[in-house]
Amino acid sequence: MSTLDELKEVIINGNAPAAKRLTEAALNQGTRPGDFFAGAIIPAMDEVGRRMRECEFFIPEVLIAARAARASTEILKPLLAGDSSVRPAGTVVCGTIKGDLHDIGKNIVAMMLEGAGFRIVDLGVDVGPEKLVDAVRREGADFVALSALLTTTMVNMKGAIEALIAAGLRQQVKVMVGGAPVTESWAQSIGADGYGKDAPAAVELARRFIAEAARGMSAARRGAA
Ligand code: B12
Known part of the structure; x- marks a missing residue:
């Protein structure tokens, strides 16, 4: 063995x-x-x-x-965890959604993202919309990573995204969701930017968001020229 x-x-x-x-x-x-x-x-x-x-x-x-x-x-x-002397690739606010206490998968996602050079603000478990909005605003987050392990709590992800919209913060952050009952189509239906099936997928998603933003910025510069 x-x-x-x-x-x-x-x-x-x-x-x-x-x-x-x-x-x-x-x-x-x-x-x-x-x-x-x-x-x-x-x-x-x-x-x-x-x-x-x-x-x-x-x-x-x-x-x-x-x-x-x-x-x-x-x-x-x-x-x-990445070398702390390197400038972080972006700030990720992460947490397990309201009503849900499962944190093993969320912790692995956070660790992998941290290892990939992102700054992590981990809100823990049972994260309600107010706590999420406060943290995104306070930390100037670039990404939100939400986890749900229960079919009864994954619905709260929708409320979290609606709270970001109501607070005028939705354009500032890319939201990714995951956890055993969460699917790509669920992510789309609640207006998330991406779904990841595991922790490496979370890193891929965050890097893809950065690449898309960089392409958007260079297209905007070309447009302005
Ligand atoms: C451990 C566990 C518990 C522990 C949690 C301890 C802890 N600190 O996390 C305790 C005992 C507290 C618990 C309680 C309950 N549990 Co429980 N639990 C589990 C169990 C066995 C493992 C979960 C786990 O850690 N998986 C391992 C991790 C690594 O996997 P993961 O979380 O899915 O994460 C990976 C991916 O999903 C993804 N991912 C996760 N989050 C994110 C986020 C993003 C952004 C991205 C991109 C990816 C991503 O990446 C991760 C790493 O690869 C599961 C069964 C299972 N196999 O899932 C049941 C399970 C989730 N529990 C279940 C239930 C029913 C409960 C209880 C309601 C039981 C009860 N009657 O009280 C309570 C609910 C408590 C609450 N309010 O949350 C059910 C859920 C059924 C359902 N469909 O809703 C399951 C599926 C068990 C079952 N088969 O019935 N549980």
Whole structure:
């Protein structure tokens, strides 16, 4: 069994000290920080989800597994963060939407974006429209990244976008949405700028937004000339 396979098992079983030890061991063996997600953490949480669905796991087991996943991601976070002396590629305000307490996926998205050079303002979980609007205004955000894991909370993403419109901030930010129940067509229907199925997709989206903005600016300059 590889170290990443072992890590997956101990996360499922909620053994946080072992998750910490195995994460350090895999790093020492040369595993790249970004490879832990697809290699262990995400498959572990998928298996936890399957067991939850099949009523093999209940909330306490899921919480303990989530804590073990966090023990691993806390070690990876500083390693994924970009060089702070480099000017950030843009500011991302991120959070899990109102009513929703799931934050593992949102945290991975934030870590990957941070690793890709973006400045992250993480509002945490249960983020309502007022808190989002305040942060976008205060931080001069370029991007908003919203996560939802429940079909009952994904509807609140629409309210968040409407609040940005009402506050006159919608033109300032590109909004991306994600999370297990979220789809491309849902993103379009609520007026988001993009949907990402995973954390690397969030980075791709943010880079695409920057490239589109740069093309728009040079087209505007050509138009003005
Ligand atoms: C862990 C977990 C919990 C933990 C959360 C702990 C924590 N700190 O996050 C706890 C125990 C608290 C919990 C509670 C509940 N949960 Co829960 N939970 C899960 C579980 C097992 C794993 C979620 C997870 O972490 N996945 C791993 C991460 C890495 O994946 P992810 O979040 O999808 O994120 C990835 C992508 O989606 C994407 N992404 C995510 N966000 C974003 C954002 C952007 C901008 C982009 C681009 C991409 C992106 O990138 C991420 C990385 O690749 C899922 C099952 C599952 N497999 O999804 C159920 C699940 C989500 N929970 C569920 C339910 C029902 C609940 C409860 C209502 C249970 C209850 N009866 O109380 C409560 C709700 C509490 C609340 N108000 O939020 C259901 C939801 C059903 C539905 N369709 O709505 C699921 C699907 C389980 C099931 N099969 O029934 N849960």
